[in-house]
Amino acid sequence: MTPNLHLTFIRCNNFTSKMKIQLKKKKLTSGKYSLFIEYYKGYHIDENGKTKHHREFEYLKRYVFPNPKSLEEKNKNKENLLFAEQVLALRKADFIQGKYKIKNKNKGKLLFLDYYIKLKEERFASKGNYDNWDAAQKHLERYSKSHIALDDIDEKFVKGFKKHLNAHAKTKSNIGLSQNSKYTYFNKIKACLRQAFEDGYIIDKAVIKVKGFDQGESTREYLSQDELNAISVAQCRYPVLKRAFIFSCLTGLRWSDINKLVWSEVREEGADENCEEIFRIIFTQKKTDGLEYLYISKQARDLLGEREGNVLRVFKGLKYGSTFNNELLRWIMRAGITKHITFHSARHTNAVLLLSNGADIYTVQKRLGHKEIRTTEVYAKIIDSKMKEAANIIPTLNIEL
Numbered sequence: 001m002t003p004n005l006h007l008t009f010i011r012c013n014n015f016t017s018k019m020k021i022q023l024k025k026k027k028l029t030s031g032k033y034s035l036f037i038e039y040y041k042g043y044h045i046d047e048n049g050k051t052k053h054h055r056e057f058e059y060l061k062r063y064v065f066p067n068p069k070s071l072e073e074k075n076k077n078k079e080n081l082l083f084a085e086q087v088l089a090l091r092k093a094d095f096i097q098g099k100y101k102i103k104n105k106n107k108g109k110l111l112f113l114d115y116y117i118k119l120k121e122e123r124f125a126s127k128g129n130y131d132n133w134d135a136a137q138k139h140l141e142r143y144s145k146s147h148i149a150l151d152d153i154d155e156k157f158v159k160g161f162k163k164h165l166n167a168h169a170k171t172k173s174n175i176g177l178s179q180n181s182k183y184t185y186f187n188k189i190k191a192c193l194r195q196a197f198e199d200g201y202i203i204d205k206a207v208i209k210v211k212g213f214d215q216g217e218s219t220r221e222y223l224s225q226d227e228l229n230a231i232s233v234a235q236c237r238y239p240v241l242k243r244a245f246i247f248s249c250l251t252g253l254r255w256s257d258i259n260k261l262v263w264s265e266v267r268e269e270g271a272d273e274n275c276e277e278i279f280r281i282i283f284t285q286k287k288t289d290g291l292e293y294l295y296i297s298k299q300a301r302d303l304l305g306e307r308e309g310n311v312l313r314v315f316k317g318l319k320y321g322s323t324f325n326n327e328l329l330r331w332i333m334r335a336g337i338t339k340h341i342t343f344h345s346a347r348h349t350n351a352v353l354l355l356s357n358g359a360d361i362y363t364v365q366k367r368l369g370h371k372e373i374r375t376t377e378v379y380a381k382i383i384d385s386k387m388k389e390a391a392n393i394i395p396t397l398n399i400e401l
Helices: 071-100 112-121 127-143 155-167 179-198 205-209 225-233 239-251 255-260 298-302 322-334 345-356 361-368 373-391
Strands: 005-012 015-027 033-045 051-064 266-271 277-284 291-296
Touching (some): 051 071, 051 112, 112 127, 112 179, 127 179, 155 179, 155 205, 179 205, 225 345, 239 291, 239 298, 239 322, 277 298, 345 361, 345 373, 361 373
Antiparallel strands (some): 005 015, 015 033, 033 051, 266 277, 277 291
């Protein structure tokens, strides 16, 4: 490991400071070692004469194998150790510059993409946020040269990236980004630039003052009960797509969780006191990485078909891409529905139908796996607007009293 950095002592009453910055490792239950930086800030003697040490830790979310058995594991160890040692060198340099008020002329030479990736990895524990940082990185890589340094980032560069998101960036289905996607991705880049400015890598304040996108009003298309009945009898070219979409309407599961669903996650749990069969899905939600226990109806279970081997996918042949997306639109049109329905609309449909049929908002929140109740409340507002429409649906009467 890299040698320790020993710095000056400062004595004040019973406190002694000996700043030391080290790269260390901690063994995990998996057998791998987690790399982290320890900032030892000295110690003090308390009133009982006991020594209290002051330490802070920066976990790098990089890991090494204690006894690498394959070339892949050896290369991963080398890559992660190099990354950790580079971060350690930066932290030591930052401390020395702050202590002696030295301006580091090489600081801005750090590559923008390397700095962005470091900040992204710090957010790994936050699944949804990490995914947004990761998606924004892909658009950044398409727009920017990988070797551009933080010193080279100026107002023109940031405005150019904003224009790229607005006019040229595409989704996996080769369509333009939604307003909210532009808003989210641009904000991730701006967050990175703000941090770089605070850390002294960027000195041009105009870089962080470029106005972002306005957040779009989210439109949540869904199917009514009658429309769901209509698509249930309409012809779909791919039966697995039809089964998966209607299953999502009945359960609220995301496409990502339906796509990876395997038979070991589908449980038949006997019958209740009314002799009704109990079915449940126990799965790890891909978006949040949280374990979920979801009861499903018999009709939803019937859509899964005959049980197969535990490790086999339930919806074999289900794929993400333009072929299935286009067929979904055609299937919806065959049912006589003109709404712009995507696979995610099935999840909206489930929420609206549950609330419309008397489910309370907290139950819906739990079933959909929302962390915040305000996310679920959007559906309650949809129901509210429909109730307002219903108030005026009866024709005006000629009343004489």
